Amino acid sequence: KQEVTQIPAALSVPEGENLVLNCSFTDSAIYNLQWFRQDPGKGLTSLLLIQSSQREQTSGRLNASLDKSSGRSTLYIAASQPGDSATYLCAVRPMDSNYQLIWGAGTKLIIKP
Amino acid sequence: EAGVAQSPRYKIIEKRQSVAFWCNPISGHATLYWYQQILGQGPKLLIQFQNNGVVDDSQLPKDRFSAERLKGVDSTLKIQPAKLEDSAVYLCASSYDPANSPLHFGNGTRLTVT
Numbered sequence: 001k002q003e004v005t006q007i008p009a010a011l012s013v014p015e016g017e018n019l020v021l022n023c024s025f026t027d028s029a030i031y032n033l034q035w036f037r038q039d040p041g042k043g044l045t046s047l048l049l050i051q052s053s054q055r056e057q058t059s060g061r062l063n064a065s066l067d068k069s070s071g072r073s074t075l076y077i078a079a080s081q082p083g084d085s086a087t088y089l090c091a092v093r094p095m096d097s098n099y100q101l102i103w104g105a106g107t108k109l110i111i112k113p
Numbered sequence: 114e115a116g117v118a119q120s121p122r123y124k125i126i127e128k129r130q131s132v133a134f135w136c137n138p139i140s141g142h143a144t145l146y147w148y149q150q151i152l153g154q155g156p157k158l159l160i161q162f163q164n165n166g167v168v169d170d171s172q173l174p175k176d177r178f179s180a181e182r183l184k185g186v187d188s189t190l191k192i193q194p195a196k197l198e199d200s201a202v203y204l205c206a207s208s209y210d211p212a213n214s215p216l217h218f219g220n221g222t223r224l225t226v227t
């Protein structure tokens with residue numbers, strides 16, 4: 001059974017720093033992995049989707065990597081800003097599902113001005 | 114492109130009452146999902162539709178929850194009767210291709226059962 005873990009549950013860093021958020025999963029048989037952002041009281045916003053055949057995806061200051069063999073993905077945020085403060089969730093789409101997503105519990109990120 | 118629309122944004126009801134949530138997905142998105150999110154947790158899938166057919170409702174508490182997607186567009190999720198443990202945010206999402214496309218979420222409905 002696929003399980004997704006995000007550690008740490010919370011992270012606080014000063015503005016301007018580069019940072020890495022981690023996501024690990026137990027079964028490498030996946031279609032893709034997605035990173036989402038959730039602001040308080042809001043729904044989730046899709047940030048990056050990495051297909052199983054890809055190693056990384058980039059969007060602006062965000063870079064997501066995927067290493068299926070080790071069951072790990074990272075979300076790299078460059079030059080962090082207070083507006084990056086949010087909860088970041090990762091989700092994998094296993095191959096043995098009806099294309100459903102298996103979710104991590106998220107990492108709450110606080111960028112201190 | 115208009116996003117996923119949900120209403121209401123907030124709802125407070127007493128236990129044993131009923132409540133309904135509405136969702137309008139992004140135009141052209143055949144797949145629609147209803148999720149329940151408890152504070153501090155990832156979303157839990159309640160039901161997934163492909164057009165107007167149910168793909169998966171294995172985690173839907175069918176004794177009290179029901180959902181429909183008439184005509185393969187809008188969807189409603191109903192709870193009757195509500196329990197205290199149903200207090201959560203109910204999120205609707207849609208996607209163009211369930212295998213390869215990202216999910217687009219609405220802002221959710223925050224339900225409080227007292």
